Amino acid sequence: MTATVPFAAFDRRFADWGDALVECVAEVAAADEFILKSRVVALESAIAAKVGARHAVACANGTGALTLILSGLGIGPGDEVVTPAFSFVSSASAVALVGARPAFADVSLDTMALEPEAARRALTARTAALLPAHLFCHTAPMAALRDLAGREGLRLVEDSAVTLGGTVDGLPTGRWGTAGVYSFFPAKPLGGCGDAGMVVTDDDALATACRALRNHGQTVRFRHDLLGFNCRMDEVTAAFLLRRLADFDRQAAARRALADRYGSRLRALGPAVVAPPAGPSGRAVYTYVIRAAERDALRAYLARRGIETAVTYPRPLHLQPAFGHLGHGPGDFPNAERLARECLALPLYPELPLETADRVADAVEDFAAAGA
Ligand SMILES: Cc1ncc(COP(=O)(O)O)c(C=O)c1O
Numbered sequence: 001m002t003a004t005v006p007f008a009a010f011d012r013r014f015a016d017w018g019d020a021l022v023e024c025v026a027e028v029a030a031a032d033e034f035i036l037k038s039r040v041v042a043l044e045s046a047i048a049a050k051v052g053a054r055h056a057v058a059c060a061n062g063t064g065a066l067t068l069i070l071s072g073l074g075i076g077p078g079d080e081v082v083t084p085a086f087s088f089v090s091s092a093s094a095v096a097l098v099g100a101r102p103a104f105a106d107v108s109l110d111t112m113a114l115e116p117e118a119a120r121r122a123l124t125a126r127t128a129a130l131l132p133a134h135l136f137c138h139t140a141p142m143a144a145l146r147d148l149a150g151r152e153g154l155r156l157v158e159d160s161a162v163t164l165g166g167t168v169d170g171l172p173t174g175r176w177g178t179a180g181v182y183s184f185f186p187a188k189p190l191g192g193c194g195d196a197g198m199v200v201t202d203d204d205a206l207a208t209a210c211r212a213l214r215n216h217g218q219t220v221r222f223r224h225d226l227l228g229f230n231c232r233m234d235e236v237t238a239a240f241l242l243r244r245l246a247d248f249d250r251q252a253a254a255r256r257a258l259a260d261r262y263g264s265r266l267r268a269l270g271p272a273v274v275a276p277p278a279g280p281s282g283r284a285v286y287t288y289v290i291r292a293a294e295r296d297a298l299r300a301y302l303a304r305r306g307i308e309t310a311v312t313y314p315r316p317l318h319l320q321p322a323f324g325h326l327g328h329g330p331g332d333f334p335n336a337e338r339l340a341r342e343c344l345a346l347p348l349y350p351e352l353p354l355e356t357a358d359r360v361a362d363a364v365e366d367f368a369a370a371g372a
Pocket residue numbers: 061062063064087088090091133134135159161162183184185195196197
């Protein structure tokens with residue numbers, strides 16, 4: 001009986017990190033510093049240096065980072081933000097939570113990201129910003145989106161939550177617009193010991209606003225110039241992330257090697273199974289998501305061969321009940337709906353041996369051959 005290939009394998013991912021985590025807790029307790037103190041500042045400096053940003057503002061999670069940016073830019077009721085109909089919920093919920101309207105636009109089947117021409121068609125007199133997202137191991141067409149934002153006088157906010165360490169055309173993801181974000185949720189390329197996130201920006205005023213907004217709108221203690229949030233990062237998290245950051249390049253390289261291996265095996269398969277395009281050389285790899293017209297059959301077939309997979313994301317955002325008030329229906333964004341029907345994430349994490357990825361690829365190939 002061959003061993004199961006788990007989809008996430010968090011136990012393996014953090015197997016060698018237990019001692020480090022306990023040390024971080026002891027260190028923080030001994031220092032008597034718990035929230036937004038020296039380790040958070042050190043992590044902010046490290047991330048700012050890594051991606052070449054003037055400012056990095058640590059916060060509680062990636063969704064919070066998006067919310068801080070939108071709020072810090074003064075985007076709110078009466079404004080619209082163009083955002084992809086197929087994404088993780090945060091790229092749209094952050095917009096709605098600051099009181100603005102997510103203006104959904106369709107995505108490209110190849111990049112799985114906001115399609116510039118669709119974004120252009122979604123513009124109205126109320127549009128304040130474009131908010132594209134990079135998903136999986138795909139990258140959004142940032143040069144075209146930045147041109148569009150520049151031409152139309154819009155802010156560009158980059159949902160780069162899953163792409164720390166990646167580049168598009170040589171520029172780090174997160175650095176293309178007014179501001180970008182990173183998530184440090186445990187599954188992410190830089191995965192912490194819980195929730196955590198970061199804003200990166202060169203805009204001094206925005207960074208100042210985000211710093212206040214993450215801590216109840218305080219500028220000095222107990223003086224609230226803005227209505228803010230409790231969206232802070234704690235010191236244990238920052239200390240642990242600093243240690244993980246020292247190992248980050250190795251982990252990112254392992255993820256890239258796995259994506260390259262899957263790509264070299266699966267890209268020839270189409271049309272029954274469509275692998276992500278090779279993409280720009282510096283892309284970040286978070287998850288490996290393929291498309292299959294018979295997605296559910298493929299998933300069941302892989303499960304019978306002991307291979308766990310995940311469906312990300314099964315429902316496009318414009319058809320989520322939470323966005324029902326926007327009045328969309330099936331057919332409004334055909335590519336987003338097709339991706340929701342066809343996407344399947346294969347196991348990918350730095351601890352997955354290349355030989356196991358080959359076993360997964362063998363099974364996907366067998367499925368495609370049987371259907372051909
Ligand atoms: C594309 C994208 N944006 C934003 C987020 C939100 O990050 P967090 O879970 O840290 O709030 C995620 C998390 O999965 C994501 O995948």
